[in-house]
Amino acid sequence: MKQDENSVALVGGGAACVATFVALVKRRAAKTIYVIAPGEIGPGLVFGNSDDDLICNTSAEIMSVMADAPQDFLLYLRQNGRYVSPEAFVPRSWVGAYLTDRFRDYVAIACRRGIKVVHLPYHFHSARVIDACGHELKLARDDASYSLVVTDVIFCTGLGAPRLPDLLKPHIDHPRLICSPYPEADMLQRIPKHSRVLVVGSKLSAVDAAVLLGRQDCKVSMVSPSGALPAVRSRSIRNARFRLDRSWLESIFRRWTPGGDASYPKGLRHAYLKYFVHHMSTLAGPLWRKQFSGAHTCDQRLRDQISLAELGQSQWQDVLVDLVETINAIHAKTRGC
């Protein structure tokens, strides 16, 4: 096994992988880039849909994979004859096509720059540190295994497919138990119209399932321990009108010393939330408490949140993108990324 000088392994083939790949090529950060992904590189599970009713929950304006060209996705859509507003929530398949195309474009750019790109259609299995500048990776698929030595490894493996609760695992082979709503055409084909369906979960993939099944007149019930539905937004865009106190946010971050397990402590999340609430209370506009429903049942909460969004009373959504981007910038600066 020979170690390539300055070689990076990117594990995963979704949006984060494409964004990282683009950044590596732009900065000429490696001589060889291995992309370890079992399937197609680009859409991943979430943007690999074909059904136009599965839309983004983030506005087109913030879907660029180029840190230095935040309008890149909007530009791409225009170049492909799709004229949408920056606020639009477009079908997720459009993002999938964008990710595929940008990956292909940057493979070509990498070749012109003398950067070798190798796609290894394997699952990452394990890694071993060999020395200060080398890692040995073990990769596997059904019919083969492979090992590889690289100087750096970047994991872009996402959160994975929907997880089946333990209680249901013994029934995994039951024909009426569907473990994932994706690919959505398979799910729809297996569930006849007008069926009564129990969707386990109440977040994004559960909402996808409910939207598609509702469209074919199924009676859908959703069950989850939290009963929490995703927050209703009418847009998620940058909005420089609401100036954040960066030094305050930096001071919150400085309180955090990464632990051995590198997990994101609840306390830090809570401190950011407290800052967010404080910030909302300093803005002219609806009182922040009035921007959220306090209804006890989730269907009433959903109705309330929809009407708040329609009335333009969800000011919180206009602060969110800048808050996340500022926190990301602080994390990147503090860790020397």
Ligand SMILES: Cc1cc2nc3c(=O)[nH]c(=O)nc-3n(C[C@H](O)[C@H](O)[C@H](O)COP(=O)(O)OP(=O)(O)OC[C@H]3O[C@@H](n4cnc5c(N)ncnc54)[C@H](O)[C@@H]3O)c2cc1C
């Ligand atoms: C239903 C749903 C809707 C969403 N909608 C939006 C949205 O509109 N806008 C938005 O910004 N975000 C959305 N998200 C969040 C979304 O998941 C991420 O923004 C985006 O997909 C994250 O990209 P990723 O590359 O980190 O993960 P993924 O897209 O999940 O990609 C992970 C990749 O890693 C690969 N992988 C995993 N394990 C291994 C392994 N061991 N070896 C090799 N490869 C591996 C997978 O095969 C996959 O290709 C949504 C999430 C869900 C569930």
